[in-house]
Amino acid sequence: MVNEIGHFALVLALCIAALQAVLPLVGAARNDAALMGWARPAALAQFLFVAIAFFALMHAYAVSDFSLANVAANSNSMKPLLYKLTGVWSNHEGSMLLWVFILALFGAAVALFSHNLPPQLRARVLAVQAMIGVGFLLFILLTSNPFLRLVPAPADGAGLNPILQDRGLAFHPPCLYLGYVGFSISFCFAIAALIEGRVDPAWARWVRPWTLAAWCALTTGIAMGSWWAYYTLGWGGWWFWDPVENASFMPWLVGTALLHSAVVVEKREARKTWTILLAIITFSLSLLGTFLVRSGVLTSVHAFASDPLRGVFILLLLSCYTGGALILFAWRAPQLAGGGLFAPISREGALVLNNLLLATAAATVLLGTLYPLLLDVVAHQKVSVGPPFYSMTFVPIMIPLLVAMAVGPMLPWKRGDLPAALGRLKFAFLATAAAALVTLAATGARSLGAACGLALAAWLLAATLTELAERLRLFAGPLPAVWRRALNLPRASWGMFFAHAGMAVVIAGITGSTAWTEEKIVSGRPGQAFEIAGYTIALDRVSEVAGPDYTASRADMRLLRDGRGIAEMHPEKRFYPVENGAATGVAIHTNLLSDVYAVIGDPDGTGGYVLRLYYNPLVPWIWLGAAAMALGGLISLTDRRHRIGAPARRARASATARVQAAE
Amino acid sequence: MNKRGWIFLIPAAVFALLAVGFYAGLGIDPNVLPSPLIDQPAPRFALPPLQGDAQGFSSADLTGHVSLVNTFASWCAPCRAEHPVLNALAQTKRVPIYGIDYKDKEDLALAWIAELGNPYTRIGADDGRVGIDWGVYGVPETFIVDRDGRIRYKHVGPLTQADIERTILPLVARLER
Numbered sequence: 001m002v003n004e005i006g007h008f009a010l011v012l013a014l015c016i017a018a019l020q021a022v023l024p025l026v027g028a029a030r031n032d033a034a035l036m037g038w039a040r041p042a043a044l045a046q047f048l049f050v051a052i053a054f055f056a057l058m059h060a061y062a063v064s065d066f067s068l069a070n071v072a073a074n075s076n077s078m079k080p081l082l083y084k085l086t087g088v089w090s091n092h093e094g095s096m097l098l099w100v101f102i103l104a105l106f107g108a109a110v111a112l113f114s115h116n117l118p119p120q121l122r123a124r125v126l127a128v129q130a131m132i133g134v135g136f137l138l139f140i141l142l143t144s145n146p147f148l149r150l151v152p153a154p155a156d157g158a159g160l161n162p163i164l165q166d167r168g169l170a171f172h173p174p175c176l177y178l179g180y181v182g183f184s185i186s187f188c189f190a191i192a193a194l195i196e197g198r199v200d201p202a203w204a205r206w207v208r209p210w211t212l213a214a215w216c217a218l219t220t221g222i223a224m225g226s227w228w229a230y231y232t233l234g235w236g237g238w239w240f241w242d243p244v245e246n247a248s249f250m251p252w253l254v255g256t257a258l259l260h261s262a263v264v265v266e267k268r269e270a271r272k273t274w275t276i277l278l279a280i281i282t283f284s285l286s287l288l289g290t291f292l293v294r295s296g297v298l299t300s301v302h303a304f305a306s307d308p309l310r311g312v313f314i315l316l317l318l319s320c321y322t323g324g325a326l327i328l329f330a331w332r333a334p335q336l337a338g339g340g341l342f343a344p345i346s347r348e349g350a351l352v353l354n355n356l357l358l359a360t361a362a363a364t365v366l367l368g369t370l371y372p373l374l375l376d377v378v379a380h381q382k383v384s385v386g387p388p389f390y391s392m393t394f395v396p397i398m399i400p401l402l403v404a405m406a407v408g409p410m411l412p413w414k415r416g417d418l419p420a421a422l423g424r425l426k427f428a429f430l431a432t433a434a435a436a437l438v439t440l441a442a443t444g445a446r447s448l449g450a451a452c453g454l455a456l457a458a459w460l461l462a463a464t465l466t467e468l469a470e471r472l473r474l475f476a477g478p479l480p481a482v483w484r485r486a487l488n489l490p491r492a493s494w495g496m497f498f499a500h501a502g503m504a505v506v507i508a509g510i511t512g513s514t515a516w517t518e519e520k521i522v523s524g525r526p527g528q529a530f531e532i533a534g535y536t537i538a539l540d541r542v543s544e545v546a547g548p549d550y551t552a553s554r555a556d557m558r559l560l561r562d563g564r565g566i567a568e569m570h571p572e573k574r575f576y577p578v579e580n581g582a583a584t585g586v587a588i589h590t591n592l593l594s595d596v597y598a599v600i601g602d603p604d605g606t607g608g609y610v611l612r613l614y615y616n617p618l619v620p621w622i623w624l625g626a627a628a629m630a631l632g633g634l635i636s637l638t639d640r641r642h643r644i645g646a647p648a649r650r651a652r653a654s655a656t657a658r659v660q661a662a663e
Numbered sequence: 664m665n666k667r668g669w670i671f672l673i674p675a676a677v678f679a680l681l682a683v684g685f686y687a688g689l690g691i692d693p694n695v696l697p698s699p700l701i702d703q704p705a706p707r708f709a710l711p712p713l714q715g716d717a718q719g720f721s722s723a724d725l726t727g728h729v730s731l732v733n734t735f736a737s738w739c740a741p742c743r744a745e746h747p748v749l750n751a752l753a754q755t756k757r758v759p760i761y762g763i764d765y766k767d768k769e770d771l772a773l774a775w776i777a778e779l780g781n782p783y784t785r786i787g788a789d790d791g792r793v794g795i796d797w798g799v800y801g802v803p804e805t806f807i808v809d810r811d812g813r814i815r816y817k818h819v820g821p822l823t824q825a826d827i828e829r830t831i832l833p834l835v836a837r838l839e840r
Contacts, residue, residue: 280674281674284678312689315682315686318682322678323678326678327675330671334668334671374688376688377687377688
């Protein structure tokens with residue numbers, strides 16, 4: 001019964017979305033308040049019904065209703081409740097429902113928190129948002145319905161892939177989708193602006209919080225995914241340039257460019273068409289990610305069971321939304337008036353450079369991701385593009401980006417003075433040189449690349465600190481005054497500080513883990529001890545233990561340094577009888593500077609076990625840095641200019657006049 | 664639209680090209696790996712028969728007509744799923760199917776054939792050596808061999824009715840021309 005209600009609610013949501021896609025748009029064109037008034041209640045009702053459907057499916061998972069084909073294929077009565085619930089989005093159908101649920105959630109949020117939006121803009125944004133909803137609701141109902149029944153119902157389900165039964169992974173997809181789908185709001189604002197033919201600072205200010213929220217969620221989602229890969233896959237690696245990782249990374253790169261470009265629109269009314277294009281591309285790359293994961297065109301560890309019909313359907317949706325948006329862009333964008341002029345050396349100029357580099361980086365990743373597919377289509381050859389490609393192309397683009405990232409915030413708007421800005425970075429130059437020299441002295445000339453990486457990180461961190469210190473006038477005045485200035489500093493500035501400093505920490509983490517990871521694969525018997533990077537790992541015992549839905553060989557290890565015990569480590573090799581699959585339980589000991597990472601493998605047949613031991617220096621910084629970046633985004637989100645009524649589009653009259661003059 | 668309007672068309676044009684590429688890519692299965700044996704002569708071999716059969720299966724059987732070579736084993740679950748498809752194909756008498764019983768126990772293989780039916784023109788029992796020559800890395804795998812005894816196509820995993828209709832039969836028809 002609950003399932004039928006869920007199914008029916010999904011159909012109702014589709015009908016409401018269809019109305020919401022048309023009526024407000026007509027209303028906005030005719031300036032008809034009654035028709036435009038449809039947008040808000042429709043968005044709320046659409047969310048209500050999608051939520052009913054979503055929780056109906058979750059209910060089916062919670063009570064293990066195996067009469068639903070989806071539950072039977074992806075769940076099992078023996079699973080812990082948490083993994084039953086998160087099983088909802090561990091499969092294609094359920095994760096599409098989550099996707100649409102988050103889409104409707106954002107639509108409802110726009111409807112609720114858009115009091116200061118002009119009614120026409122709001123009506124158009126919500127209508128475009130509903131168009132996306134219609135497409136994906138149709139996709140679910142026609143090709144991926146999670147409410148299909150199975151007759152007769154099996155006694156128990158097939159279970160969930162063991163490596164997906166993990167706390168971190170349970171919340172990785174919702175986070176990632178909040179990011180992907182959150183960019184749909186920026187997209188809708190861009191389309192609405194193209195329809196209206198007007199982009200002004202007020203528009204940029206309204207879009208910013210939505211873009212920021214999506215960016216924070218995506219940053220967190222990517223970091224969680226990479227963390228999950230690190231501690232479950234048991235290879236000691238954290239990023240594999242897998243097509244699906246790339247699919248989440250590309251919208252992040254372009255979304256980051258969008259965040260920065262929108263600042264120029266907001267402060268200086270320049271770079272408008274470029275910002276609109278970025279908003280379209282960011283969401284299009286999110287859609288592309290959906291297409292790549294679910295159509296089966298690329299080989300990936302993440303790929304869902306592929307179905308050609310679904311692939312064609314998503315490609316159709318991608319063509320409608322991206323193709324339609326880009327055609328609208330080609331038609332309307334030339335009419336958008338350009339804004340303030342600026343010299344190449346200026347804050348705007350630095351942000352243009354930032355955008356160019358980020359866009360190029362995203363294009364590189366796109367090329368690496370799609371090249372195997374395109375070559376297969378054109379020349380019927382199979383190739384795979386791996387890390388060497390990205391180290392040769394992506395890394396060189398990141399280096400100037402990081403160098404410039406330190407200088408950009410030092411430059412004033414309109415026209416800057418580069419020598420003066422560099423002069424203020426004396427401390428950063430010193431820190432850079434010190435980092436490089438200390439690295440070389442400590443580890444020898446072999447780690448030249450690592451010295452460069454750490455120098456870059458030090459450069460960025462020191463410059464970011466300098467910029468903050470200057471704003472607070474940290475060394476020029478009594479501490480209470482500094483404290484007052486710190487409190488009065490706009491939250492957006494604090495946000496930038498945390499995001500840029502976080503980036504520096506991430507770079508240091510990536511450098512350390514790339515350059516100095518030590519790996520040891522040994523065959524060990526209980527009683528033996530192994531040395532790695534100054535640590536001793538003593539294997540005391542391996543015993544069989546039983547988990548809730550698995551059995552495991554569990555090792556008792558002691559981690560020692562200079563003969564003193566530091567920690568106990570218990571790596572496990574788990575076997576899940578229902579799914580007939582195995583998973584690795586990695587043991588990690590971290591001191592926030594480095595990780596010792598232990599994996600127990602199969603018995604070697606002579607009473608020993610294959611052990612993989614890693615020493616991963618600076619790896620925790622990757623996630624600490626990413627967390628700081630997401631935190632920066634959240635702080636910026638609380639900036640008061642997003643909370644107080646925006647300046648009610650005062651610039652509107654003049655902007656409109658300019659558009660008309662341009663026409 | 665001003666004179667530089669065409670610049671604004673570039674994103675749409677790039678996307679159109681990509682979309683065409685994606686559409687073409689949808690028809691391709693990325694999990695299919697090419698075999699280096701494609702278009703090469705089939706390996707020379709002579710396999711003994713299963714008990715009760717008069718003749719085994721050797722490379723000499725593969726010349727003069729287009730043939731299907733299917734590797735199977737009684738221990739292989741996907742082969743069980745594939746078997747009805749092969750039975751149906753054998754009934755059409757469209758193309759002879761030769762079987763390589765791969766790393767199997769003879770009595771189990773015979774019981775399997777007795778239970779599920781025999782679509783094969785001839786069966787050879789292989790302890791694994793001939794499989795290596797054919798580049799087999801898992802069963803079931805199916806090869807199409809042309810009149811001159813060259814391998815022209817390799818299918819990895821169980822055949823479905825759709826594979827037979829869309830890929831196997833059209834290719835057989837083309838090779839017979």
